[in-house]
Amino acid sequence: MHSFTEENYLKAIYKLQETNGEVVATSALAQVMGVHAPSVTDMLKRMGQKKLVSYQKSKGVKLTEKGRQVAIGIVRNHRLWEVFLVEKLGYGWDEVHDIAEQLEHIQGEELINKLDAYLGFPKTDPHGDPIPDAKGVLPKLKSVLLSSLKEGEEATFTGVSDHSTSFLHYLDKAGIALGDMLKVKSIEQYDQTYTLALKGKREVTVSHKVANSILVS
Amino acid sequence: MHSFTEENYLKAIYKLQETNGEVVATSALAQVMGVHAPSVTDMLKRMGQKKLVSYQKSKGVKLTEKGRQVAIGIVRNHRLWEVFLVEKLGYGWDEVHDIAEQLEHIQGEELINKLDAYLGFPKTDPHGDPIPDAKGVLPKLKSVLLSSLKEGEEATFTGVSDHSTSFLHYLDKAGIALGDMLKVKSIEQYDQTYTLALKGKREVTVSHKVANSILVS
DNA sequence: TAATATATTTAGACTCATCTAATTTAAAAA
DNA sequence: TTTTTAAATTAGATGAGTCTAAATATATTA
Numbered sequence: 001m002h003s004f005t006e007e008n009y010l011k012a013i014y015k016l017q018e019t020n021g022e023v024v025a026t027s028a029l030a031q032v033m034g035v036h037a038p039s040v041t042d043m044l045k046r047m048g049q050k051k052l053v054s055y056q057k058s059k060g061v062k063l064t065e066k067g068r069q070v071a072i073g074i075v076r077n078h079r080l081w082e083v084f085l086v087e088k089l090g091y092g093w094d095e096v097h098d099i100a101e102q103l104e105h106i107q108g109e110e111l112i113n114k115l116d117a118y119l120g121f122p123k124t125d126p127h128g129d130p131i132p133d134a135k136g137v138l139p140k141l142k143s144v145l146l147s148s149l150k151e152g153e154e155a156t157f158t159g160v161s162d163h164s165t166s167f168l169h170y171l172d173k174a175g176i177a178l179g180d181m182l183k184v185k186s187i188e189q190y191d192q193t194y195t196l197a198l199k200g201k202r203e204v205t206v207s208h209k210v211a212n213s214i215l216v217s
Numbered sequence: 218m219h220s221f222t223e224e225n226y227l228k229a230i231y232k233l234q235e236t237n238g239e240v241v242a243t244s245a246l247a248q249v250m251g252v253h254a255p256s257v258t259d260m261l262k263r264m265g266q267k268k269l270v271s272y273q274k275s276k277g278v279k280l281t282e283k284g285r286q287v288a289i290g291i292v293r294n295h296r297l298w299e300v301f302l303v304e305k306l307g308y309g310w311d312e313v314h315d316i317a318e319q320l321e322h323i324q325g326e327e328l329i330n331k332l333d334a335y336l337g338f339p340k341t342d343p344h345g346d347p348i349p350d351a352k353g354v355l356p357k358l359k360s361v362l363l364s365s366l367k368e369g370e371e372a373t374f375t376g377v378s379d380h381s382t383s384f385l386h387y388l389d390k391a392g393i394a395l396g397d398m399l400k401v402k403s404i405e406q407y408d409q410t411y412t413l414a415l416k417g418k419r420e421v422t423v424s425h426k427v428a429n430s431i432l433v434s
Numbered sequence: 435t436a437a438t439a440t441a442t443t444t445a446g447a448c449t450c451a452t453c454t455a456a457t458t459t460a461a462a463a464a
Numbered sequence: 465t466t467t468t469t470a471a472a473t474t475a476g477a478t479g480a481g482t483c484t485a486a487a488t489a490t491a492t493t494a
Contacts, residue, residue: 026441026443027440037441041442041443042480057442058443088335090335099325102325106320114306118306118307220451222450222451242471242472244470244471252451253454255453255473258474274472275458275471438491439490439492439493442487442488442489443489445486446483448482449480449481449482453476454475455474455475455476456474457473458471459471459472460471461468461469462467462469463467464466464467464468
């Protein structure tokens with residue numbers, strides 16, 4: 001139906017729209033796609049003709065409704081396959097991204113719905129990101145950054161805002177896992193370092209950078 | 218590593234070598250790949266330079282050892298994913314080919330080995346075709362055609378030589394499933410029609426064409 | 435507002451995998 | 465062995481997705 005390249009552009013535009021606002025710049029897209037700007041211009045022209053995006057010369061690009069549907073489908077595929085890799089094949093949450101980048105392009109509505117059922121209709125992927133349902137509806141999770149909590153407050157670790165392997169590794173090493181209850185014991189005024197109490201009374205001290213990459217609710 | 222197209226050519230050459238002998242003709246390849254002959258000539262030149270095939274102008278092609286390894290890897294992927302689709306997702310054996318054609322190109326040795334382990338290291342796919350192991354060794358199954366059996370002989374249904382959806386459908390409808398014990402009750406001399414006794418004393422009569430597409434051992 | 439810096443697009447070229455039309459090579463038949 | 469037929473290759477073109485270098489818009493700052 002659509003080429004892998006088109007799908008990857010759609011996904012990238014979708015994500016940039018989520019984080020950086022409605023209109024996406026050529027250069028931003030070039031950066032995340034790992035290509036040079038003129039390639040993006042060319043691609044956007046082609047995708048504009050196919051009504052996947054609405055593109056105005058030198059004004060940036062937005063997804064059309066059609067493009068948005070495709071993008072959400074890719075996100076759904078990606079996240080469900082990640083669940084499969086972790087839950088069924090025993091991969092770590094830090095190892096599944098690249099494989100899911102391939103699997104997300106496998107076509108077939110029935111396939112992904114069967115996979116969804118097989119996995120028990122999970123609501124989130126191994127990083128806590130929400131999985132769109134078969135109709136493309138994305139469950140809104142109302143999580144906040146750990147760094148927004150005050151001393152004494154308590155919450156459940158539900159997701160990460162930094163998906164890098166190195167950060168996920170760090171969390172593994174620090175023994176902080178998705179679903180853990182975290183209580184803010186103290187916040188160091190000088191450098192915004194957070195001391196957390198985890199299950200079993202274990203205490204961990206994390207930097208502000210880390211507190212800024214942890215989502216809780 | 219290799220493009221999907223290259224992988225599909227390698228698989229096609231591999232299968233043609235299995236059935237039609239060592240050297241594969243441009244036209245045969247064009248036919249199974251669904252492209253025109255000049256496209257094949259071009260592709261074989263490129264693949265020859267990459268040492269995936271040994272190609273001699275107007276003399277046909279053979280796989281190199283390197284090409285053969287890649288081809289067997291694809292076959293391994295294809296068949297393991299078929300097992301997954303049938304055993305885990307509940308697909309029918311007649312529905313999985315096209316999806317597996319996509320999944321077979323997913324890269325990652327670790328992935329396919331983990332999938333293999335998850336499935337319990339199956340020896341055959343849902344059609345009874347042998348699955349190469351992690352080292353690329355294909356278990357030799359010594360099966361024969363049902364049509365080679367004589368009256369009174371008995372054997373287990375272990376595979377099909379016709380993989381078409383329509384044939385698989387026919388077998389489903391006739392209630393003949395992989396693993397069934399089949400006994401040749403009688404063979405009609407006039408038109409080589411086979412009357413078979415299945416488990417539970419059920420009798421089924423099948424044409425010579427069907428007897429020629431069923432493998433037993 | 436004018437000058438400068440940055441972002442974007444045009445122009446022209448490359449690779450991969452394909453096509454059609456024309457030509458050449460190999461095989462089969464006379 | 466010559467002729468005819470079939471198979472394979474060359475030649476030239478196309479579309480997708482990319483590139484570099486040059487030109488043009490847009491934004492920023494003086």
